[in-house]
Amino acid sequence: MKKVITYGTFDLLHEGHLKLLQRAKALGDYLIVGVTSDSFDRGRGKLNVKNNVLERVASVKATGYADEIIIEDYLGQKIDDIQRFDVDVFAIGSDWEGKFDYLKEYCEVVYLPRTEGISSTMLRERQDAVYRFGIVGSGRMARRFIPEAKVVNGIEICSVYNPAESAEAFAEEFGLACWSDNYEEFLESVEAVYIASPHLSHYEYAKRALSAGKHVLCEIPFCLKRSQAEELFALAASKNLVILEAGKTAFCPSFNHLLTLVKSGIIGEVVDVKTSLSKMVSAPTRELDATQAGGAFNEHSPLPLMAVIKLLGSEYSDFQFHSKVENGVDIYTKLDLNYPHATSSITLGIGVKTEGNMVISGTKGYVYVPAPWWLTSFFEIRYEDQSRNRKYFYSWDGDGLRYEIQEFMSMIVNGRKNSYKLRHEESEAICGIIENFNSKVNYKEL
Secondary structure, eight states, X not given: OOEEEEEEOOTTOOHHHHHHHHHHHTTSSEEEEEEEOHHHHHTTSSBOOSOOHHHHHHHHHHHSOOSEEEEEOSTTHHHHHHHHTTOSEEEEEGGGTTTTGGGGGTSEEEEEOOOTTOOHHHHHHHHOOOXXXXXXXXXXXXXXXXXXXXXXXXXXXXXXXXXXXOHHHHHHHHTOSEEESOHHHHHHTOSEEEEOSOGGGHHHHHHHHHHTTOEEEEOSSOOSSHHHHHHHHHHHHHTTOOEEEOOGGGGSHHHHXXXXXXXXXXXXXXXXXXXXXXXXXXXXSGGGOGGGTOSHHHHHSHHHHHHHHHHHOSOOOEEEEEEEEETTEEEEEEEEXXXXXXXXXXXXXXXXXXXXXXXXXXXXXXXXXXXXXXXXXXXXXXXXXXXXXXXXXXXXXXXXHHHHHXXXXXXXXXXXXXXXXXXXXHHHHHHHHHHHHHTTTTEEEO
């Protein structure tokens, strides 16, 4: 039997893809089609917001040409696949002429004529709506957002709003068409907003944006009260809008693979999660200002809480806060969050330094994620038998905001109102725990 293999993203499947698959199939008896994974595509250019890998696999399967479909997930995989499947012919479009000649050492390489006048890029340009984005705030997160948004399809950053500082200077620096110190005027010029303002203003800005019919991506902490989060999600649903908490770690490739492995039982039953996050700061700064919801817990808890809730769920049984306080803000807080089946602890600091790693303990092994775990690009599965240990490496591109932006845009384009990567109920649970801390429920001061 003569085996043929070909690869592609197969986004927005079109006539050119069909002809390529048909021609590849005609070269042998058995066609293997490699579909690039979402994470592999991220490392090769702009982030797509149309079809995810499962949708693209389904489209290729529906053509009837593929005898077998595999996922391409890493550089160098083509050589591995050719040898693993004992492939006779590697086929690819002629627009790659010469680029895969190195595979001739392993099999025959055939460059297939492409269909002129059509491509996924052309279709994307014709079909993709470009959404006008506005940024609320002009601080450090806003500055990170603009270059990150440039690698995601379908976004035009066109305006910035700031009532307290000069938005005009920010707009000029980043080449934005508009700026405003009037929120209603600002909202009229955009279709979606990224809220990167001080913590206490998130709820009000998000509510006003949703009421005006705008999609909302809101920085952490999403809200400081659970009832506020519930109200915002309900308002978005009533207006058929997307609202998403911008907890970037929840959307990065490495963390999502970690979750998949843990939930598959690779370390057995999870019985403990320990995570920490600290960044030392010096006055004067918002993080040390009690009137601006400063402190270690308000500043740093959303990402560790997200990790614990994604791993153990939101139905915890009891909790206890321990804090060291100076000038009215917690410079260190430890939260013990217990479940009927497991325990967890979160350690946070802005005036106390902690390790910054994460350890997930199970009945068969454990996961070690080194500091800074929230910028996850590497983790290791460890066992009693060290020969079974395995390391996993993923890219963490830029500041990481591109992952949350891509998910947000994908939700808008594809009409999804909730994200499995960070569900509404999980965001609500995070806000509820933050509210308990600020209300000093089960709270002890060191």
